[in-house]
Amino acid sequence: MQFDMSIQTLWPADLVILRDILFHFDPQRGLDVLKMINKSGAKYLLTTFFPNEHNADYFTDHVKQTSAVGIVKKFHPGKAFSSFYRINLMEEPFNLPPPLMVIGHDGNSNENGHRVVGLWRLPL
Numbered sequence: 001m002q003f004d005m006s007i008q009t010l011w012p013a014d015l016v017i018l019r020d021i022l023f024h025f026d027p028q029r030g031l032d033v034l035k036m037i038n039k040s041g042a043k044y045l046l047t048t049f050f051p052n053e054h055n056a057d058y059f060t061d062h063v064k065q066t067s068a069v070g071i072v073k074k075f076h077p078g079k080a081f082s083s084f085y086r087i088n089l090m091e092e093p094f095n096l097p098p099p100l101m102v103i104g105h106d107g108n109s110n111e112n113g114h115r116v117v118g119l120w121r122l123p124l
Contacts, residue, residue, distance in 0.1 A: 005018075005021075005033045005036055005037070006025075006029050006032035006033045006036060007032070007036070008036065009036055009039050009040055010036065010037060010040035010042060011040065011041075012040060012041035012042055013040070013041075013042045013043075014042070014043050014044065015042065015043065015044045015045075015046060016037050016040065016042045016044070016045050016046070016047075016122075017046045017047075018033070018037070018045065018046070018047040018048070019046070019047065019048050019117065020048050021033075021047075021048075022034075022047060022048070022049070022087050022089075023048065023049075023050075023084055023085055023086065023087040024083065024084055026083075027055070027058070027093050027094075028093075030087065030094070031093060031094065034094065034124060037122065037124075038122060038123040038124055040122075042122050043121070043122055044119060044120065044121055044122060045119070045120045045122055045124070046117055046118070046119050047089070047117065047118060047120075048115055048116070048117055048118075049087050049088060049089045049090075049115070049116065049117075049118055050086035050087060050088055050114065050115055050116070051088060051090065051102070051114070051116060051118070052088075052114055053086035053087070053088045054088060054091060055085075055087065055088050055091045055092055055093070055094075056091075056092075057085075057086075058085045058087075086115075089118065096120060096124055097120075099118030099119050099120050100119045100120060100121060101118070101119040102116050102117070102118050102119075103116060103117045103118075103119075104116045104117060
């Protein structure tokens with residue numbers, strides 16, 4: 001079964017687990033996915049994010065040069081898994097409130113872009 005979370009509505013559930021996905025989508029597609037999750041009737045969202053990073057870094061430097069082979073990678077709007085950035089869901093353009101719970105976070109560490117899993121009550 002194929003399912004595109006940016007255009008198809010999920011069925012109601014207690015918990016939507018969205019792990020290691022949003023940071024592969026360009027910001028607009030990420031917003032589309034969150035909007036569809038909101039429409040699902042689900043109660044909670046558990047998703048990966050980087051609370052100490054800044055989304056503005058993506059907007060000012062979204063073309064990345066890989067050090068080993070010199071390949072330029074860009075986000076390609078509308079394409080799934082086109083790249084990667086350290087998404088902070090509490091910053092523009094997502095503006096989510098602080099999560100109810102954060103798993104894997106000590107509150108201070110940001111070494112190598114500290115990735116955590118946050119729990120939000122739906123709708124966002």
